[in-house]
Amino acid sequence: MKKLFSVITVATMVFVGTLNAKANVIDTHSNVHEALVSATVVTFIQDDASATGTEEVGWHQGFKNRFIEGGPVWMSPVLLCLILGLAISIERILYLNLSTTNTKKLAQDVEEALNSGGIEAAKEVCRNTKGPVASIYYQGLDRHDEGIDAAEKAVIAYGGVQMGQLEKNISWISLFIALAPMLGFLGTVVGMIIAFDRIESAGDMNPSLVAGGIKVALLTTVFGLIVAIILQIFYNYIIAKVDSIVNSMEDASITLIDILVDYKKRQQI
Secondary structure, three states, X not given: OHHHXXXXXXXXXXXXXXXXXXHHHHHHHHHHHHHHHHHHHHHHHHHHHHHHHHHHOOHHHHHHHHHHHOOHHHHHHHHHHHHHHHHHHHHHHHHHHHHOOOHHHHHHHHHHHHHHHOHHHHHHHHHOOOOHHHXXXXXXXXXXXXXXXXXXXXXXXHHHHHHHXXXXXXXXXXXXXXXXXXXXXXXHHHXXXXXXXXXXXXXXXXXXXXXXXHHHHHHHHXXXXXXXXXXXXXXXXXXXXXXXXXXXXXXHHHHHHHHHHHHHHHHXX
């Protein structure tokens, strides 16, 4: 009986010890797994935070570094195209916005002044109003004494002058749109030639010899295309604005001739 009790006791102790050992192993594996998961999560968060910081805060620095890597020889002309193109675009946008006139209100004011105070009162309204439409109205009113035909010719002629003022310097923007990517492509071609010259001199196709040159060559194309895209957006807006003002000028010119015809009929009566 004592032997049986002793055997049971020893077996119990061995079983308990085995369970404890297994529990320790499981705890160890669990701790290692938790540590690995924690490290992975922390690394992911740090990488995500780093990426987020690069996009939100440091993207301009990266953009600047890429620009410097492209080299001053080819990047400077591309940058010059961007600066000049933006300067002309902004000047044109400001000028066109200031040239926009409420033609319906102007025609109504001119007609009221013409009926109440005559030609001089209508001309005074035009002098106090900014924009090409008001200038066209003034020229037409100024030639009213010479007849409707003379007034119409004056309106058409001065309308052409005003249209030229609206389209002034727009051709330069289109030039920079074409020139920027061409300069970028030229820099790419020159960079590729330099890369192949290095391969020829080394006599071996080592990627490290040409990787830098190819990267620099492609950067010039990228920046050239970016400049062209930016200027193209401004160019299309300016062209649309010019077309809108020109249409307003044509409609206003027809309205002015009708007003002068009616005024002349009333004067004859």
